[in-house]
Amino acid sequence: MQTPLTVLDFLRRAETVYGDRIGLVDEPDQPAQSWGDLSYRRMAELARAQAAGLDRLGIGPGERVAIVSHNSARLMTALYGVSGHGRVLVPVNFRLKAEEVAYIVEQSGATALLVDPELDAALAGVPVRHRFVLGAESDALLYDFEHAPVEYPVDESDTATINYTSGTTARPKGVQLTHRNLWLNAVLMGLHFGASDRDVYLHTLPMFHANGWGLPFALTGLGARHIVLRKVDGAEILRRIDRHGVTYLCGAPAVVTAVLDAAADWDGPVPGRDRVRMIVAGAPPPTSVVERVEAELGWEFMQLYGLTETAPIVTVNRGRAEWDALPPAERAERLVRQGAPALGTELRVDEEGEVLVRSNTVLAGYWEQPEESAAALRDGWFHTGDGGVLEDGYLSISDRKKDVIISGGENVSSIEVEDCLYSHPAVAEVAVIGVPDTKWGETVKALVVLRDGSAGDEAELIAHCKERLAGYKxxxxVEFRSSLPRTTTGKLQKFRLREPYWAGRAKSVN
Structure with a gap:
């Protein structure tokens, strides 16, 4: 027997096994009326009511419903109320400008747009057939509790969500993720990073980003409790961990830094010691950050490498029994690698150094972009655009291929140089880029944000690197900045940093 794998499987199990359990604690401080504490039975009722509401609006199977929202119970429930009942959810980055949102709505062909109240004015001009501002008034229109939803047949190969890439260099592309992609990704996340009905998960990761990396599905199916956090703040993260007994959270290195800074001012023992597990992804973290998470917070550090196009899991790095007796610095060196391939995932690095992936979580294609899809999926492999090295089964990302600095014929990984600079006590943030040079083609430049109270010294930082790296690296x-531009997932927007140095040139490398 074979039955289709669909995202609704996770909520159905939660309703059946954990129906009376509080499964979702909504953000209390938000412009829309909070839904408060929801049992899994109530979540399932809301999802069915939303599907019935879409029926009433005439939004049929396969139609797209876009939502622009901070983390909220309404957004999480839509994963089931929309995608679980035959439509396609389009979760949109709430930090995008109106014209960017308008492009996504138009390109996806979304029939409806659901908007967070905080964004209502900014997105007022986005054209769409049905527009709703999330809150009590729109709840009455979007949720029909009087009628059962139409049971549309859903196949596992059907598109469940279209998640738009960050679009840092061009128009964003709509990543088509199928029910099968999302189902298997969720199961792999729960398997590799360990999850159970005893977990309490804090949503520090934006739910729009690769559907919260699939953890809203995985942890729902296992009966864990979800704590919704609307906006990331280091001190508030610690308060929620303390208040709710949180055991699990995710984030980019920038989120880790915010927590570490808040922990330095925390009155008393840091919450979650020997209990919290944190998955870090979005950018390769410095080894010093890994050490600090384990030493200062007492949390388990885990790392994920993935992309929106892979739903997102590709590799997993979690402490192994063989590493338990290692000194903290050596253990951090192992954990800072992106990790070993997830179950069912094949990896290889081609002759140009690009990481290629083959797995059941790889996207079906880019929405209505067949040429882009064919290029990304050529020869039966997904081409990540990342440069990396495989050693002893573990992947280390050296850089985005386009960001490798070639100075005097030598390849320099900007990540390696950044990691070295992060080990200097005065450095809070750093981005390393290549800038044009008449002799070497390009040379290494560091853009540095200093820690509060620290003074900048270019010569000292250069000497610090020369003591630890080959001279050409x-x-x-060194240029000192007050801040560095990042995407919502914590990735440095290096194209913006490079632009002024390469302006007026035919190409941005030598």
């Missing part, structure tokens, strides 16, 4: 110049 050390920056030839």
């Amino acid at each position: 050390a920056p030839t110049s």
